[in-house]
Amino acid sequence: MGGYLKRDWEPFPMDTIKRVDKPTTRIDEDKVKRVSEREAGFCKAAAGDYGPKLQKEVRRFVEKHPLSAAAASIRYAMRPLVDGLVASHKAPLPDDPAILSRHIKETAYFLRADAVGICELPKYAVNSKRF
Numbered sequence: 466m467g468g469y470l471k472r473d474w475e476p477f478p479m480d481t482i483k484r485v486d487k488p489t490t491r492i493d494e495d496k497v498k499r500v501s502e503r504e505a506g507f508c509k510a511a512a513g514d515y516g517p518k519l520q521k522e523v524r525r526f527v528e529k530h531p532l533s534a535a536a537a538s539i540r541y542a543m544r545p546l547v548d549g550l551v552a553s554h555k556a557p558l559p560d561d562p563a564i565l566s567r568h569i570k571e572t573a574y575f576l577r578a579d580a581v582g583i584c585e586l587p588k589y590a591v592n593s594k595r596f
Contacts, residue, residue: 477580497589502596511596 502508509515510523528534559565566583573581 479580492587492589494587494589499589499591499593501594502592503594505596508596 503512507523507526510519513520527537569583570581
C-alpha cells in the first residue's frame with residue numbers, strides 16, 4: 466500500500482500481509498438476512514426483554530469502566546449542543562480516499578488498535594432498522 470507508514474510500536478507487520486480484492490470466505494450476500502438493531506442483546510435488555518433487573522443495569526453498563534465512563538460524560542455534556550447552531554461550512558476533507566483512510570488508521574492506532582482495515586461496507590452488514 467503506497468504511503469503506508471510503519472510504526473515501531475505497531476504489534477503486527479501490516480505492510481507484509483497479503484491483500485486480496487474479494488474476501489476469501491464465501492458469503493451468499495443475497496441470502497444474508499438483515500436484522501433490526503432491536504434484536505441485539507443490549508437493546509433487548511434496555512427494552513426489558515430480559516426482565517427489570519437487566520433493564521435497569523444495562524443503563525449503567527458503559528459507566529462501569531473508567532475510559533468508557535469518560536467518553537460517556539463527554540457525550541452527555543455535548544447532548545444539549547446537538548440541536549444548536551449548525552456551522553455555516555463543513556470542515557475541509559480531502560477527496561483522496563488514500564489520505565482519508567490514512568487519517569482514520571492513524572486515529573485508530575493512536576487509540577491503540579492492533580490492526581486497522583478499511584473496506585466497502587456491504588448492505589447486509591447494516592441493521593434494517595435502528596432501535
